[in-house]
Amino acid sequence: MITAGIDCGSKNTKVVLIKEGNILSTALVLSGFDQEKSAEEALNSAIEKAGIKRDEVKHITATGAGMEAIKFSDDTITTITADARGTYFLFPSTRTIIDIGAEEGLVVKIDDQGKVKDFGINEKCAAGAGAFIEAMSRALEVDIEHMGELSLKSTKQIPMNAQCTIFAESEVVSLIHQKTLKEDIIHAVHDAIADRNTSMVRQIGIEKEVALIGGVANNIGFVDSMNRNLGFDLLIPKDGVAPEYVSALGAALIAQKKSGG
Amino acid sequence: MTKANYGYKDGSGEYFIIIDTDLCNSCGKCVEVCPAGVLEMAEDELDPLGDEIIAIVSEEHRKKIKYSCAPCKPIGKEKELPCVKVCEPGAITHSW
C-alpha cells in the first residue's frame, strides 16, 4: 500500500512516497503563492520518480504551515506530530527533536515509543529561523549552499550585535566595508542563530539523543555551531532521506497507519 | 512609581523586565541571584541630575532578554523567578 506525506512549508513543499515503510521517492517544489498548485506539482513529481500511477497512492496526509490549503489531501496532522513520527522512524533513540524551517523553529520531546511529550515553538520572528541565514547569504552575496563550508574556514570569532534579521543585514554590510572576512562573518551568523535555537532546546530540557531536522540541517556550518553550543553531536538524517523531508515522511507514515497499512 | 521596561516586542511575542526604580532599595540581591548576569547596579539613567544607584538590565541583555532569561523559564514547568523572589520591595516583574 502506497501512501504520501505532503509537508507544505512556508518556503518549500516536500513530498515523500512510501510503501510498507520503505521510501519510494521524494520531491521538493517552491511553495510560492499557490500552495495547492505547488503541492500538486510536488506530488506528481514524486509519483513520476517512483514510476507509479496517481491512483496507486491510497492515502495522502498533509502537514506544515500551508496544509489547510491542500483540498485533495485525505487529512492533515500537525507538524509536531509529523516531526515526531518521522524522526522516531529514522532514529528510534531520539528523545528531543529540533526542527528549523524557513520561518519557525520547533522543539519536540518524545518518549521511548515516539509519542509527543512536550513542545516549544519559536515563530513569527525571522531571526530564529532559516530566513535569517538566507537573508545573510544575500547580504553577503554568497550562495546559500556555500554558507556551510565557508563558515568552517573561519579562524576568528567576531561578535554580532543585531538580534533582528533586518538590523543584522546592515551590520553585515558594514562588517564587509570594514574588510572583515566573509568566513568569519558567516561563522558569527551561524553561531548567532544556533544560540537562539539552543536556548529554546534548553528551556524544554535536553534529553539525548537529540536530532536536528529541517532544511537548515544541510548546512554543515550551522550544524557545527549547534554541536559546539550544545557540547555534543546532533543526529542528522543522511542516508535514505534528507533532513528537509522528515516531516513529510512522518505524514506519510501516519497516512499508512490510518489506511490500515 | 517610576517604571523602567527593559526588553522588546517582536514577531514571536512581548518580553519585558519591569523595574520600579522608586521601589528599588539598591540592595543588589537580584544581581547576585541571577544565573545569567542579566541585572546589574548602575546610576539611575532616568534621573541624570541625581545620584541614585539602582538595579537595571544590562545593555548587553536588553535585546535578547527572551533568550537570556530562558534558563529560569523552562517549558512545561512553573519555576519561581529568583530575581522576583529575592526582591523585598517587589520592584521587579516579568511580562512573560
Added chain:
Amino acid sequence: MSNAESEKEYWRWTESRYTNPDLKWEDADIISAGVDVGSVSTQAVIMADGKIYCYSSMRTGSNSPDSANNAMDWALDGTGLSLDKIQYVVGTGYGRVNVPFAKRAITEIACHARGANFIYGPEIRTVLDMGGQDCKAIRCDHRGKVTAFLMNDKCAAGTGRGMEVFADLLQVHINDVGKMSLEVDEEPEPVSSTCVVFAKSEAVGLLRKGWPKEKVLAAYCSAMAHRIVTLLMRLGIEEKFAITGGIAKNIGVVKRIEDELKLKAPEPSIDPQLAGAIGAALFAKALVEKERKKA
C-alpha cells in the same frame, strides 16, 4: 555595493540648519549644547540660556565621531560662535559615547522627555518617539522628568528602518510614504506579520494580487500603527500625548495612531526630530547651574 547605493535614493531624509535671528550668543550667560547621534540622523542644538540659538540636523555617516563633529560644525556655521565658548555639551542617542567633545553622555530617554516638554509644553505626559532603529514610549511629569519608559531597539518592526524596507520595496521616496498611504478609499486589512521580513513577503504577494502601491502602504502603515499602540498600552497613555522622531513626519502612521487612540498629538512648532538634542542641551545647562552651586 550597488544595491545599497540605489537604496539610498529612496530613503534619504532631508537635512537642515537654523540660526535664531532674535538672539545674540554674546549676550548669553550659559551657552549649552546637546548632540543626539542617532543610527540614521544626527542633531546638534546650541542653546543660549535655555533658548534655541542654532541647530543642525543631518544624516549620520558611517563614523559616529565624525557625525557629531559635522553636525556641530554645521550648526555653528556663520554664527561666529565656536565650540570652545560652549560651556557644557551633553551627548545622547545611540552614538552618545562617540561625541568626542561632550562632557557627559545622557540616555536618550531622559533627553527626549525633557526635549518634548520644551517643544510641547508642560502639559505633555506621554511621548512616543519613533527613530531610525528604535521605538520608545515615555511617560513624564510636568517638568519633563521620566516616570516610565519602554524602548524597543531589538526588532525592526515599528522603526524607521522597517519603513525604509517597505519604501524601498515599493520604490517610493520615504517622504511620500505617509501621504500615499492615505490615498485609499477604504482601509485595507493590515499586514498580518509583525516581522518585517515576513511582512515584506506578504507585501510581494499583495502586489502580485494587483494591489496598488497606495493600498500596500496603507496595509503596512496600519499594521505598524497598531503595533505601536499596543506597545504604548503597556505604559498607559496620559494626555497630552506627543509624537517625536523621524517617523513623526510620516502622516500615514501618525494619523492611524491618533485614530486608534482617539487622541490628537499637538502640532509642534519646532522640528520634533530635535527633541533629543534639545533635552540634552537643557540637561547641559542644568549641569552648569549645578556645578556653579557647588563652587
